[in-house]
Amino acid sequence: MDGMQLTAQQDFAAQPSHVAAMLTDRAFLEKVCVASEAEKHSVTVNGAHTTVSRTLPAPSSITKFTGSTITIVEDLAWSEAAADGSRTAAFTLTVPGLPVEMLGTARLTAAGKGTRVDYSGDLKVNIPFVGKKLEQSAAPAVLDGIGLQQRVGNDWLAEKS
Numbered sequence: 001m002d003g004m005q006l007t008a009q010q011d012f013a014a015q016p017s018h019v020a021a022m023l024t025d026r027a028f029l030e031k032v033c034v035a036s037e038a039e040k041h042s043v044t045v046n047g048a049h050t051t052v053s054r055t056l057p058a059p060s061s062i063t064k065f066t067g068s069t070i071t072i073v074e075d076l077a078w079s080e081a082a083a084d085g086s087r088t089a090a091f092t093l094t095v096p097g098l099p100v101e102m103l104g105t106a107r108l109t110a111a112g113k114g115t116r117v118d119y120s121g122d123l124k125v126n127i128p129f130v131g132k133k134l135e136q137s138a139a140p141a142v143l144d145g146i147g148l149q150q151r152v153g154n155d156w157l158a159e160k161s
Helices: 016-023 026-035 060-064 132-159
Strands: 002-012 040-046 049-057 069-078 087-094 098-109 114-125
Touching: 002 069, 002 098, 002 132, 016 069, 016 098, 016 132, 026 040, 026 049, 026 132, 060 069, 060 132, 087 114, 087 132, 098 132, 114 132
Parallel strands: none
Antiparallel strands: 002 114, 040 049, 049 069, 069 087, 087 098, 098 114
């Protein structure tokens, strides 16, 4: 396997169409950025295609490679809804200026409390000798970001219902 395989899951108490609308809503994505305590951020939404860039304090384990901050760019392109409301997205996560990339898929389906979103991707840090260690250091931050989006999403959906 090339890189580190990561999986995560979100479970929202809303129907798939509401969750899909939330995940492609500029105001929601801005709220996630603010909750992540990003020093700066930008959000672009073009239909079902979203791009979010956040500059965050770098974990101490990687500051010798990144400096005091790290910018992460997340790009998701959602498909049209299937007859059952399910959707899939191709996503990439990159760190401009560093050989870091995560490629994967997200699948939104009716399940759990109402809608489940399953993420699966391959995180690759292409730096000789330390790449694997940096992948292991970065993995918790990636998973924490998905967890943060779950918490902000729960509040967002509760406010909208």
